[in-house]
Amino acid sequence: MAAQNPTGGDPAGLPMPSRNPLPLSASQEAQIRDIYHARVRNACAPEIKGSFFPGSHLTPFPLSPFSVALSGEYALLQVPILPKPSTALALQILHLKKAPSFADCALNRTFTVSFVCRTQLRAMNGCMKAHATPEEHDAAREEWFAKRMERQKERERKAVKKAQQEDFIREWWGLPEKDAETRRKEEEKMRLGERVGGYAARDRKSVAAEERR
Known part of the structure; x- marks a missing residue:
């Protein structure tokens, strides 16, 4: 499995000294677990924090390009388009609706989270269970050695x-x-x-x- 680097930095690094598992200290194994958990959370970020998907509403609007404004469950993304080379720059505001996530549902809730946010909780746990694999742990170990x-x-x-x-x-x-x-x-x-x-x-x-x- 290709080692990804969700925690940032240069993905290129030193290779593994051996393909066999090396005995590491307790603190080093804890660092590998942190990388492993970060990789799983990064893979399930849409289920945890939510993601934006395009809505059906497009409205022309003459504003400055390449700016994003978030407002509640919607994001206004200004996209520059050039239908013809001879025409002037036209801008559109693309309305993006945010998909429901566990973080949004659990906001300002306490013991009712397990009941109200049951669907989002199951989706988040299912995603993390699907990505919490030995292959992902091996990739986290390779990333630790590369750094x-x-x-x-x-x-x-x-x-x-x-x-x-x-x-x-x-x-x-x-x-x-x-x-x-x-x-x-x-x-x-x-x-x-x-x-x-x-x-x-x-x-x-x-x-x-x-x-x-």
Whole structure:
């Protein structure tokens, strides 16, 4: 299954290090679950938040092009059209009616949601159940591995910003400077790549030690 990127950013990234499932740490598995849930919610966005579909009413209107105005259940989308090359630019306002969604039905309701919004709730749950597949989870795992370089750049950016803030506070209050050894260790830690997988337990024997016995 092709890996999509609903969370934004560059879809191109690093490949999977192995086609076999790799043992990751608990925090890394939680990050994969977040991506997986975001992909499922993005696939079922029309059922959750609603979508617009064209209505039957078209009205000519001379307004500025490429502007959208939302009003309640309708959206006014100005579409430029050119019937003939010699004619001037004509604009139409296309009335788009919003399809009923669970979010719109559940707005300003509490315990009556399960009764009043039963149809929308079933549609939303059915869509999420249909998209919550092992293939989608594998695609989320591939997306997590593809974003390793992006996460490393983000960590480096935060580390540089933190160091600048520490230098400013130290200069402002007249605190002593960090020694060269501490600064060198921090720079080495910042350049380290992301570790894939968790750390072995202290009381767990390694495979190599078991084979030597």
